[in-house]
Amino acid sequence: MKAFRFERPASVEEAARLAAERPNARFIAGGTNLLDLMKLQVETPATLIDVNRLPLDRVENTADGGLRVGALVRNADLAAHPRVRSDYAVLAKALLAGASGQLRNKATTAGNLLQRTRCYYFYDTTKPCNKREPGSGCAAIGGFNRIHAVLGASEACIATNPSDMNVAMRALDAVVETVAPDGAARKIPIADFHRLPGETPQVETDLRAGELITAVTLPKPVKGVHLYRKVRDRASYAFAVVSVAAIIDRQGDWVGHARLAFGGLAHKPWRVEAAETALTASGRSDDAADAALQGARGQGGNDFKIPLARRTLRAVVAEAIRA
Structure with missing residues (x-):
């Protein structure tokens, strides 16, 4: 250091x-x-x-029935908050699926949003990495890429976003609140907050120089069964190989409304509205998977993620129908 x-x-x-x-x-x-x-x-x-020491550690109700989560709220406290557990259960489940109890006691909402990739080559300074050193190359392409992206990747970077919380936030349509050095406040929809790598993988978010995250706002609750399914290499303290955050409004044996977000597949939480439309139109998880995984491409070591994502979504939909 x-x-x-x-x-x-x-x-x-x-x-x-x-x-x-x-x-x-x-x-x-x-x-x-x-x-x-x-x-x-x-x-x-x-x-x-x-x-x-900044006053950014409160969870407050909003005037429209939503929830405002301060940037410094610890992951453990957010997962245990009564309103999160009752109205935003997908978020509580995602948080509890991440890291260890000790880390959840320290990790913050803003820090989780900004969590950087767990690519082996990004962490190894002896290997080329465009995210760490732009223009040096991507060692994961053609290397050991089992945990890497199958969607939204580029020739410059195939890393994934490692956060469980971010996937749930995407399903909930969260909004990130910031303040700039000149005091100007800004609101960034979670869909626009994280960036795909393109030719600039070192630029991971929409934040500007000096901009500080102050809170995350969740809209009023969405009716439905809240589920978070995480597939990982071991039962605890492991990052998702594939994950699905889902809010599914069940009408008998049919799906009336759905929100689906995937983790472990891309440089940002992956949500495709066409997949949600397909699920409500046909009730078939495979139709939704076809839409969500359109354009998916493995790198050899991670080819298995594509059928695994399909099976994980199938299990989530089946669980929601049984609930």
Whole structure:
């Protein structure tokens, strides 16, 4: 780990201003991902801006019946919140499927949104990685790519977004709230927050320089069975090979309405409205999978993800119908 300057701002505005003024600055709260990256010198920030003392740790009801989650709300607290458990159960289930109890006690909502990929080559500074060093190449293409993307990838990067929470947030149509160094507030739909790699895989989100996440807003609850199914290599503390976050409104043995988001398949949580339309039109999970997986392409080691995603969706729909 390289030496760095440490700042502890007294306000949200000061935090954003410091981030804009200091070259190569990073915000830190729980540090569950950033500190690992710093130890490996994948991340070498010149300044760490500690935001833990800022008033961003509350969960509040919104006027339209939704929920506003502060950026510093810990994953464990959010999963245990009564309204999350009752009205946004898919989010609670996704959070509890992620990491360990100790990490959930430290990890924050904003930090989870910004969690970086778990690509082996991204973490290994002896290997080329366009995300870590633009223009150096992607060692995962033609390398060991079992955990990598089959959708939305590019010739520059085939990494995946590792977060469970992000998949549920996508199914819920969450909105990310931010503040800029000049004090201007912004709202970013979760669909637009994470970016596909394209030719700039090092640019992972829509955040601008110095912009600080302050909260995530969830719209009013959606009726239906909330499910999160995570397929992983071991029963605990493992990232998803494939996951599905689903909200399915069952009408007898038919699907009246559905929201489907996939994890482990792309550089961002993957949601295709055509898949939801197909499921409600025919009631067949395979029709929905055809739409969701259109254009999917494996890299050899991860070809199995395509049929696995199909089977996982089939199991989720069957569970919702039985509920």
